[in-house]
Amino acid sequence: MKKLNIGIVGTGFIAGILAPAIQSSKNARLAAVSSRTLAKAEDFVANYPGAVAVEGADRLIARDDIDAIYIATPTAAKEDVASRALADGKHVLIEKPLYSAESFKRLSAVARENGLVLMDATHLVHHPRTAAMRQRFAELIGTPRSLQTMFYFPFSDRENIRFDPTDEPMGAVGDMAWYAMRAVVEYLAPETLEDIKVFAERDTKPGAVIRATGVLKFDGDKTATFDVGYTAGAAVMDLTVAGTSGILTQDDFVLDWQSGFGFDNPDIPTGFIHRSGMATRTDLTFIETPTRKSQHGLMIENFARLILDGNAAEREAWLEATSRTQAFLDAIWREIQSQG
Ligand SMILES: NC(=O)c1ccc[n+]([C@@H]2O[C@H](COP(=O)([O-])OP(=O)(O)OC[C@H]3O[C@@H](n4cnc5c(N)ncnc54)[C@H](OP(=O)(O)O)[C@@H]3O)[C@@H](O)[C@H]2O)c1
Structure with missing residues (x-):
């Protein structure tokens, strides 16, 4: 099987998480890494035999290999x-969040024009749990109408x-409410945002947003609340989807405890909990959604597959999901900025 040659721009934290996933992928290999x-x-490529070190993104983008x-x-x-990568004919996997929906629109236009894949690097959508939950909505909870997420990790x-x-620019909102909005796109799939209210807390010194809580109202009486930040002194990744006949929850919706990066607990199964009627804690059903590899490992495989074998409709679906996520994130950000 042909392997996709991937080059990484940047040598920071998340590059260090994805590099081994690329290197061990069945359909991709780490060909080069650039730093300023x-x-x-x-130093970075010393751990990855066969990968070349390059100075500057431009030199990486210009490489024929x-x-x-x-x-x-x-x-x-x-x-x-x-x-610059898309203009040079290179497919792009881009970290979340984007700068704005407008920024992503410009990039999508170039990707479409040049017949290239452009995908954001949200891991959770590649875990089989995401599709499994959506597929069972009708049977388990009827029509999903309300979504609640809480995502904190201690960081200072x-x-x-x-x-x-x-x-x-968006601080914790870009970093973490991104996932809340991606969950909205994946699980509620609303068409239009009708109303929004957000409360944000900024760090006293640099002015970065470090916590935000909000509520969004969409078409079809769909609603979402989110609560994100670095300030709770503990990690929490709770998600609840309430439908018309039941409720599904996850307690690790961003990074599954089992093999999401930062966690490695083979004995904690990944899945979601179902409840309906007047159930107590002891009546809840855990529905396991096993995976053969980590969600970020699957993301690399799916990105490579989309390039090597994907069709135009699939490529468009990925663009659409990013664009919707970023549009809701922008709405949160506008609301915060309007408060000064
Ligand atoms: N998908 C996920 O699960 C996930 C997880 C964590 C972070 N992220 C996202 O990934 C992005 C990077 O986060 P991180 O935690 O990896 O940050 P980081 O540790 O600071 O790494 C960023 C790297 O980018 C390069 N860089 C810094 N400033 C630059 C500039 N002005 N122009 C070009 N390159 C620059 C630097 O590498 P060189 O000095 O070598 O050039 C730096 O090491 C963020 O937007 C974050 O939200 C995503």
Whole structure:
């Protein structure tokens, strides 16, 4: 089988998570890594035999032995790198969030024009649990109408890009409400946003948003609430989808405890909980959704498959999901900005 040659732009935290997943993929290989500083790229590739160290994204993009670029830079730098990669005929896997829906629209236009794949790097949508839950909605909960998410992890490193509005303009909203909005897209699938209210807390020093809570009202009486941030002193990844005849919940919706990065607990099965009627805690049913590899490993495989064998409709579906997620995120951000 042909393997897709992937080059990574950036040598930071998430690049270090994805590199081994690329290297061990059945249909992709890590061909090169670029850094703004050659020595950092050299250090990074030392762990990946066969991968070349390159100075600067431009030199990486220009290489003939690269089919696709994984962009693992801060959000402020993403469109610039992605637009140059797409213009040069390279497929792109881009980290979430995007700078804005407008930014993603410009990138999608170039991807379509050049017949290239453009996919965002949200891991959870590649776990078989996401599709399994959607497929069982009608049987287990009727029509999904209300979605509630809570995503916190303790984080206070003010030197990190998350606390620098120049690098990550939306702070915790871009970092974490992204997943809340992706869950809205995957599980509620609304057409239009009709109303929104958001409360945000900023860090006193750099002004970055470090916590946000909000409620969104969509067409068809669908509603979503989200609560995200770095400030609760514990990790929580709760999701509840309430339908017309039952409720489904997950307690690890962003990174499954079993094999999502940051966790490695083979004995904690991944799945979702079903309840209906006047059930107590002891009546709940856990529905397991096993996976043969981590959700970020599956993301690499799916990205490569989309390039090697995918059709236009599939490529369009990925663009659409990103575009909708970012549009809801932008609405949250506009609401926060309107409050000064
Ligand atoms: N999908 C996920 O699960 C997930 C998880 C974590 C983070 N993320 C997202 O990934 C992005 C990066 O996060 P991170 O935690 O990996 O950050 P990070 O550790 O700071 O890494 C970012 C890397 O990008 C490069 N870089 C920094 N500033 C740049 C600039 N102005 N122009 C070009 N390159 C620049 C740097 O590499 P060099 O110095 O080598 O150039 C840096 O190491 C964020 O947007 C974040 O939201 C996604």
